[in-house]
Amino acid sequence: MMKEAHTVLPAADLARARTFYHDKLGMDPDEEHAGMLVFHPSPGTAFDLYETPNAGTAQNTQMLWVTDDLDGEMSVMRSNGVVFEEYETPDMKTVNGVATIDDLRSAWLRDSEGNFICVSEMMK
Numbered sequence: 001m002m003k004e005a006h007t008v009l010p011a012a013d014l015a016r017a018r019t020f021y022h023d024k025l026g027m028d029p030d031e032e033h034a035g036m037l038v039f040h041p042s043p044g045t046a047f048d049l050y051e052t053p054n055a056g057t058a059q060n061t062q063m064l065w066v067t068d069d070l071d072g073e074m075s076v077m078r079s080n081g082v083v084f085e086e087y088e089t090p091d092m093k094t095v096n097g098v099a100t101i102d103d104l105r106s107a108w109l110r111d112s113e114g115n116f117i118c119v120s121e122m123m124k
Helices: 014-023 070-079
Strands: 007-011 031-033 036-039 047-051 061-066 099-101 104-110 116-122
Touching: 007 014, 007 061, 014 036, 014 047, 070 104, 070 116
Parallel strands: 007 047, 061 116
Antiparallel strands: 031 036, 036 047, 099 104, 104 116
8 A cells, every 4th residue: 555645846957956945945855866856844745856857847736835824934935035926817816926715825936947836725
């Protein structure tokens, strides 16, 4: 039986990706392998960055983080230079980078490799 799942993100330049995750998001890899960095941001979660020329080609959300304080997380990230995406579609519109859909508030950013990352908070 499968025990754990985690995200695997492509990176065209692993050194650049390492710098982005360290400088912008305050994360450092816990493991390093040939062409791959492994992060464990909280117990029971993990994601990998692996070097490939295919990075930046996906046009969809590739990883989601859940937080109890979206505004606080966004404030810290913005102070580190992170820019949040703005969207306006028939189903969703962001205001100051945040979309509210039912009981979920979400914001999207792109990492240095063009990967789409979502940060979400369940409203109380």
